[in-house]
Amino acid sequence: MITGPVNPNSIDIPLIQTGCLKSEFNSTYSVHLNGIIRSDEFQQSIENINRTISSRKSRIIVGLIAILSLSGGMVLFILGGVTRIESHLAGFPILVGIGLGIFGFGMLVLSIGCCIVQLRTTTRLQQAVANESMKYSTRSSPCSWRLHVYRTRGGGHRRRRNTRLIYRRIHGKKVFH
Template sequence: MLIAPVYPNSVTIPMIQTGCMKTGFDPTYPIYLNGIISQDEFEQSTGGFALCIAGGALLHGIVALIVVEFMLLGISLFSLLIGCQAVQSHRINRMRQAVAEESKKYSMRSPTPCSWRLNVNRWWSRGRGGQHISYR
């Protein structure tokens, strides 16, 4: 799309590639600027443009880095939560299996049939700030 300049004597400053994925303003002084601005003023202006672009790029990079950091933190905390829950569930299942085996062993000896069971209660302690499991 072509955009018509507001003023007939508009100055166009070309962009050049200065590196991989990096662009900047062409530092050469155009001939058609003679009489409009001096070479020093041109260099100051393009330097100001470059600083503005570099500052914006730095800000975008920092924001992107922070977003990625929070995403990784969230994923790692979620994975830690799932892992802790899996370990706790596996531990409780092993304990229930051990109690069932012991119950079966002693139930055969006893004249009165009985069964053992593992009662797992979970409660929160606000004083210590952690979850505790009691086995009865």
């Protein structure tokens, strides 16, 4: 659902959940857009923007590296402990140390990788929104697209990130970004 304008010259287009770990901007054409942008132009612009955030290659790569490292580290840790008990040797088992190291590497890949993937996705999204905005900024009645990312409180005490695409009609001369 596209929400009505808070500012009479803007229309909020929310990011909606379309699957497990998959979101996209709502492509429903709002009546508030009549006279500003045609329905087919709006659909094409939203499709172009959604295409930039639909790529999941980097998420899959980070996820696979993290899963393999975490599970491999746990296996080596357990294997090191079992062999230590069976061999009755004194000292720290080398497999336990290697397992802990690989597990720690997996935790780093998971935490840092998720941050990098999110940053890259946001950067690509900002560029796509800027590209779409440029299409409409040279019209006789210029308008622009803006990406607003902000945090709100969700259910309970968790913080949830909301992303909205703001379509704003600009009155006056050409808009420069």
